[in-house]
Amino acid sequence: MQAMANIAISLFAGRSYCAPFFGVCDYTLGACQTNAYVRVVRMPDKKYRFRPISFVCCKLQNLSHWQCKYRARYNGIKEDMTVNDMMAEIRDANLSYLMLAQQMVRSDKATAIFRLGLSKDIADLIGGMSTTQILKLAGSNMMLARFRFDDSAILGMLTKNNKDRALAQSHAAILMAGQPIEEIA
Amino acid sequence: MAKKSVVTEAQEIQLAIELINLGARLQLLETETSLSRERLLKLYKELKGVSPPKGMLPFSTDWFITWQPNIHSSLFIDIHKYLVEHAGISGIEAIMKAYKLYLEQVPPVVDDEPVLSLTRAWTLVRFFDSKMLTTAPCSKCRGHFVVHSFDLHDDYVCGLCHMPSRAGKTKKSKDAAAASVEAVIA
Numbered sequence: 033m034q035a036m037a038n039i040a041i042s043l044f045a046g047r048s049y050c051a052p053f054f055g056v057c058d059y060t061l062g063a064c065q066t067n068a069y070v071r072v073v074r075m076p077d078k079k080y081r082f083r084p085i086s087f088v089c090c091k092l093q094n095l096s097h098w099q100c101k102y103r104a105r106y107n108g109i110k111e112d113m114t115v116n117d118m119m120a121e122i123r124d125a126n127l128s129y130l131m132l133a134q135q136m137v138r139s140d141k142a143t144a145i146f147r148l149g150l151s152k153d154i155a156d157l158i159g160g161m162s163t164t165q166i167l168k169l170a171g172s173n174m175m176l177a178r179f180r181f182d183d184s185a186i187l188g189m190l191t192k193n194n195k196d197r198a199l200a201q202s203h204a205a206i207l208m209a210g211q212p213i214e215e216i217a
Numbered sequence: 218m219a220k221k222s223v224v225t226e227a228q229e230i231q232l233a234i235e236l237i238n239l240g241a242r243l244q245l246l247e248t249e250t251s252l253s254r255e256r257l258l259k260l261y262k263e264l265k266g267v268s269p270p271k272g273m274l275p276f277s278t279d280w281f282i283t284w285q286p287n288i289h290s291s292l293f294i295d296i297h298k299y300l301v302e303h304a305g306i307s308g309i310e311a312i313m314k315a316y317k318l319y320l321e322q323v324p325p326v327v328d329d330e331p332v333l334s335l336t337r338a339w340t341l342v343r344f345f346d347s348k349m350l351t352t353a354p355c356s357k358c359r360g361h362f363v364v365h366s367f368d369l370h371d372d373y374v375c376g377l378c379h380m381p382s383r384a385g386k387t388k389k390s391k392d393a394a395a396a397s398v399e400a401v402i403a
Contacts, residue, residue, distance in 0.1 A: 083326070118375035142314050144305035146296060152303055186358055189378075202292055203360070203377045205322045209295035210352075 052108050119173045127170035133158050134166065149180055149208065180208055226252075230260070234308070237261055239316060239335045243269045249309045249339075251361050269299050274336060278349050281341060284376045284384050289333040291362040291375075292295075293319040294352065297342060312339055 136144035137159035145155050161169075169176065181187045190204050229250045235244055237260065246257045261269045281290045297315035300306055306314065316338050320331060333341075341363070344350040352361040355375035362375045376384065 041353040102393075142300055142306045142311075143318060146299050146318055150303075152305055155304075183359075189358060199288075199377065202288055202323060203358070206288070206292050206295055206362070206377075207358060207360040209292070209299045210359075212356075 040176045122173060123170055123174055126176045130170050134161060233257060233260055234264065235313065237264045242274060242336045244274050245336050245339050274340060278344055278365065281350060282365065284381055285332060287363055287376055289323065292322060293333055293338050294341060294345065294363060295361055312342055
């Protein structure tokens with residue numbers, strides 16, 4: 033009760049435009065199972081906004097409002113923002129991948145074919161693409177590049193810690209270089 | 218005799234320069250370029266500042282089977298095979314590119330020569346062409362490793378899946394480890 037009174041006092045001392053009002057901050061619900069509070073504030077444009085009271089969060093569980101929010105995100109709470117963010121990241125990765133691949137193919141095709149693990153036809157295609165084409169291709173929400181190790185047993189063996197790092201790297205390179213054609217073509 | 222082309226000669230000199238910088242020996246240069254021995258000698262001295270090493274090239278296939286060289290040569294030959302099959306290059310160009318990629322893959326040790334020299338790599342490719350050596354898939358990791366052509370390798374297990382107990386524990390590596398410990402203590 034004492035804490036609530038303190039909050040109310042500090043709110044009045046703050047710069048809210050009308051009388052504050054306590055509600056439940058929905059970001060924190062899924063994240064930490066503890067309610068935090070928001071206040072409703074009337075902004076100069078006469079619209080009502082929810083403002084988090086971060087110190088309540090802090091007092092209750094030693095977290096800031098924003099920490100709660102990000103926890104909620106990473107705990108798998110369905111939030112449209114996250115999915116959109118992920119899509120944007122994928123498009124970004126696609127674009128950087130395509131641009132890098134094109135640069136590599138144009139400077140030295142044979143080396144690029146090995147480094148990227150492509151077939152020659154695909155390398156020719158990527159090398160000949162225009163910027164518009166690259167942008168169009170990168171704009172898809174699906175990842176364009178794929179993982180080079182398909183075999184979980186091999187990947188597990190390579191990531192085990194019982195080997196020298198340099199040795200594990202050469203082993204991985206030997207395996208990748210020796211991949212059968214049908215896997216990469 | 219065909220007329221000598223200046224452009225071809227320039228290209229060959231360029232190739233020879235690259236090969237010498239990668240550590241090629243004179244025998245390799247003589248085989249892969251049509252430049253005269255005298256010119257190659259002069260080129261070598263100009264680039265390296267010393268006359269080229271004399272004597273025969275290493276000719277044993279057994280070297281490629283021992284533990285550490287086997288890993289390195291397998292890596293090189295896999296890259297080489299990949300380039301020949303998928304990138305459509307061949308001959309000395311494939312060897313050179315594969316060797317450069319191999320050097321990228323094995324972390325370079327400061328002031329130390331790579332385990333597999335360019336001349337050895339070139340010899341390895343010739344051993345493969347003459348079918349003295351071949352690759353066998355490891356039964357555990359399915360990577361391809363250099364083996365003798367006429368050995369039995371139905372249940373071949375590579376040196377990385379089944380490490381020999383003393384593998385990699387050379388005097389040099391022990392000294393290096395001791396030096397790093399001393400550096401931490403100091």
